Amino acid sequence: MDSNRTGTRTMTYIEAIRDGLRTEMRRDPDVLVMGEDIGGDFGGAFKATQGLEAEFGARRVMNTPMTELAFIGAATGMGLMGLRPVIEVQFADFISTGFDSIVQYAATTHYRWQAAVPWVIRAPADGGIRSGPFHSQNPEAWFVHTPGLKVVAPATPADAKGLLLSAIRDNNPVIYFESKPLYRSLRGEVPRGDSATPIGRARIARAGHHVTVITYGEMVRQALIAADRLVPKVTVEVIDLRTLKPLDRDTITASVRKTGRAVVVHAANRLAGVGAEIAADLGQTAFEFLDAPIHRIGGLDVPVPFSPPLEDAYRPGADDIMAAIRETVAY
Amino acid sequence: MTPLPDELNIDLHYWMRLTRTMDDQLVTLWKQGRGVGTTFNQRGHEAISAGAGIALAPDDVVAPMHRDLGCYLVRGMTPRRLMANQLGRAAGVTRGRDANLHGCGDLSLNLIGFISHLPQSMPVALGAAMSFSYRSEPRVALTFVGDGSSCAGVFHETLNLAAVQRAPFVVIVENNQYAYSTPLHQQMAIDRLAVRATAHGVESRTVDGNDVEEVYRNVEEAVSKARDGGGPTLIEARTMRMLGHAIHDGAEYVPQVLLDEWKARDPLILHEEKLTSRGLVDHEYLARVAEKCREIVDDAVEFAESSEWPDPGTVSDGVYAP
Numbered sequence: 039m040d041s042n043r044t045g046t047r048t049m050t051y052i053e054a055i056r057d058g059l060r061t062e063m064r065r066d067p068d069v070l071v072m073g074e075d076i077g078g079d080f081g082g083a084f085k086a087t088q089g090l091e092a093e094f095g096a097r098r099v100m101n102t103p104m105t106e107l108a109f110i111g112a113a114t115g116m117g118l119m120g121l122r123p124v125i126e127v128q129f130a131d132f133i134s135t136g137f138d139s140i141v142q143y144a145a146t147t148h149y150r151w152q153a154a155v156p157w158v159i160r161a162p163a164d165g166g167i168r169s170g171p172f173h174s175q176n177p178e179a180w181f182v183h184t185p186g187l188k189v190v191a192p193a194t195p196a197d198a199k200g201l202l203l204s205a206i207r208d209n210n211p212v213i214y215f216e217s218k219p220l221y222r223s224l225r226g227e228v229p230r231g232d233s234a235t236p237i238g239r240a241r242i243a244r245a246g247h248h249v250t251v252i253t254y255g256e257m258v259r260q261a262l263i264a265a266d267r268l269v270p271k272v273t274v275e276v277i278d279l280r281t282l283k284p285l286d287r288d289t290i291t292a293s294v295r296k297t298g299r300a301v302v303v304h305a306a307n308r309l310a311g312v313g314a315e316i317a318a319d320l321g322q323t324a325f326e327f328l329d330a331p332i333h334r335i336g337g338l339d340v341p342v343p344f345s346p347p348l349e350d351a352y353r354p355g356a357d358d359i360m361a362a363i364r365e366t367v368a369y
Numbered sequence: 370m371t372p373l374p375d376e377l378n379i380d381l382h383y384w385m386r387l388t389r390t391m392d393d394q395l396v397t398l399w400k401q402g403r404g405v406g407t408t409f410n411q412r413g414h415e416a417i418s419a420g421a422g423i424a425l426a427p428d429d430v431v432a433p434m435h436r437d438l439g440c441y442l443v444r445g446m447t448p449r450r451l452m453a454n455q456l457g458r459a460a461g462v463t464r465g466r467d468a469n470l471h472g473c474g475d476l477s478l479n480l481i482g483f484i485s486h487l488p489q490s491m492p493v494a495l496g497a498a499m500s501f502s503y504r505s506e507p508r509v510a511l512t513f514v515g516d517g518s519s520c521a522g523v524f525h526e527t528l529n530l531a532a533v534q535r536a537p538f539v540v541i542v543e544n545n546q547y548a549y550s551t552p553l554h555q556q557m558a559i560d561r562l563a564v565r566a567t568a569h570g571v572e573s574r575t576v577d578g579n580d581v582e583e584v585y586r587n588v589e590e591a592v593s594k595a596r597d598g599g600g601p602t603l604i605e606a607r608t609m610r611m612l613g614h615a616i617h618d619g620a621e622y623v624p625q626v627l628l629d630e631w632k633a634r635d636p637l638i639l640h641e642e643k644l645t646s647r648g649l650v651d652h653e654y655l656a657r658v659a660e661k662c663r664e665i666v667d668d669a670v671e672f673a674e675s676s677e678w679p680d681p682g683t684v685s686d687g688v689y690a691p
Contacts, residue, residue, distance in 0.1 A: 070503070097503060102530065103526075103529055103530060103533060105526035105527075105529060105530050106526075107492060107522060107523040107526050107527075108491075108492040108495070108523060108526035108527045108529070108530045109492070109530060110492070111489060111491070111492025111493050111495070111496060111523065111527070112492045112493070112495050112496030112499055112527075112530065113496060114492070114493045114496055115481070115492065115493040115494060115495060115496020115497040115498070115499070115500065115510070116496040116497070116499060116500045116503070117496075118476065118481060118493070118496070118497060119430070119496070119497050119500035119501075120500070121500050121503060138486050138489055138523070139489065139492060139523075142484050142485075142486050142489065143484050143486070143489045143493060146472075146484065147474075147482070148687060148688065148689060148690045149466055149687050149688045150463050150466045150467040150471075150472035150474075150482060151462060151463050151466075151467070151472045151473065151474040151475065151482040152464075152687060152690075153474055153476055153481075153482070154690035155690075156690075185688055186688055186689065188689075209689075209690035209691065210689050210690050
């Protein structure tokens with residue numbers, strides 16, 4: 039793809055991720071990708087890195103043994119030396135195996151001795167695809183709670199590419215949560231070439247007057263479905279957070295002050311999730327503007343179950359969001 | 370074994386003496402109540418930290434740990450900055466952010482700071498080594514861990530990855546007999562810790578960590594091998610932690626007979642005896658070096674104690690890189 043050409047192309051969410059990786063690897067020889075099963079013709083469990091080794095060679099597309107603590111730590115060492123590794127952890131669920139390397143070492147380094155650690159972890163997250171307790175998790179709250187990390191979660195193909203570009207160029211460790219259910223089911227227009235989405239800025243995915251739904255990842259799609267079904271009785275403003283750390287608190291507050299109602303949604307379990315911080319923040323910044331209690335929707339406080347009826351009972355969707363909106367608007 | 374060149378041996382002596390003097394001063398400060406938080410004792414580790422540090426080229430990268438004061442000094446970190454860090458001052462290496470020797474990294478000196486979760490420096494130093502391979506640079510990364518660290522999962526993960534990558538990487542395991550209060554026989558069921566590397570396809574050797582010439586020679590060989598594309602090496606350097614884990618710890622759990630045995634082989638005294646018996650230096654010289662080190666450390670203490678505390682208004686500064 040020629041970065042000088044303008045315009046967009048239609049692609050799936052996962053094609054946009056691959057396009058983002060390729061764009062940065064062509065632009066910057068210090069960018070490399072590493073992880074389990076990502077090399078060769080195989081190109082990763084989800085094929086996000088397919089074709090990259092053929093173009094960039096095994097030096098820049100590095101297959102690793104099953105050693106998350108070691109290869110995430112190694113990425114920190116590479117970052118200290120000025121490289122920009124992009125790590126794939128195969129499933130976000132497996133990120134816990136590298137926890138010390140992320141939250142103890144990488145996240146604290148700049149504060150302690152002013153050395154930048156510019157890496158990205160791509161974490162294929164989220165469920166709804168019948169993958170059971172260890173291939174469906176949304177562990178973003180652990181990392182939002184960790185000083186020194188940035189956390190992003192794209193909801194569209196354009197942002198899947200744009201946030202990846204920004205994450206790779208950022209001089210800090212960034213956890214990039216990609217949504218597996220969107221990989222091949224969501225298509226969208228993606229700008230050609232260099233199209234970075236700034237970290238720290240939310241997007242109004244849909245403008246509305248009666249209620250604000252604040253969400254991210256696959257739940258943006260669910261919120262938009264819910265909003266469509268409620269027209270014309272209720273017009274819903276949907277905020278796609280895009281970045282979970284640092285949160286774009288100004289955009290959230292401004293919208294809720296306008297609509298007077300807030301529904302906070304995520305697929306991750308609700309207890310002590312990112313939504314709790316948002317709701318608590320709105321309780322201070324929009325209290326006098328609120329016409330109804332802030333409603334929170336999230337996964338249940340149980341491991342993600344496998345069987346379809348159980349997973350559907352666990353996981354929020356458009357129907358739950360509609361019900362919450364109705365309740366909030368009727369208050 | 371042929372001795373090292375005279376000049377190098379005299380240099381090694383200086384850094385070991387400076388390390389000992391500063392460590393003794395830290396013990397004194399803390400016993401007098403002038404310390405902040407805790408401090409980690411160095412006694413017994415001087416030959417390993419100084420000997421390995423000197424074996425590296427300036428472009429090489431090293432990630433020392435809390436018993437490697439000698440390595441920080443050899444690499445050019447000043448006693449003033451180190452002492453200010455021990456006392457939590459703004460002029461310390463971490464500007465009051467991290468304690469004692471923790472986090473004392475400085476990329477301008479090719480020093481990587483460590484965290485308490487040993488051996489987390491291992492994969493980080495390996496990553497530095499992998500970056501040298503990536504860029505075809507003739508550089509080496511070295512790190513230090515302890516016998517306790519060698520039981521941790523990340524130790525084995527890192528050796529495995531280092532071997533697969535054939536990285537220019539050297540690990541020194543400072544086997545000082547105790548992980549805090551736990552003796553070796555409660556930590557592992559092997560006699561020679563270096564065999565752990567064999568399982569991963571990493572060459573290893575066991576050396577006398579109290580003989581600075583032996584430490585230097587072995588590290589230098591491992592570093593040269595790594596630089597020439599020969600891959601990683603693990604060196605088990607055997608010594609004894611002569612004081613407690615940290616300043617608060619009287620280490621009553623260590624049998625006196627073990628301490629007596631190792632005290633007779635004090636790495637600094639051993640080296641001084643070598644230098645005098647070879648006729649390289651006399652006792653007057655040794656006294657002069659001790660005096661010079663005393664002055665340097667006194668200056669560092671005066672500097673640190675009179676330097677500013679960090680401004681609480683800066684508590685949130687520097688969490689993120691610009």
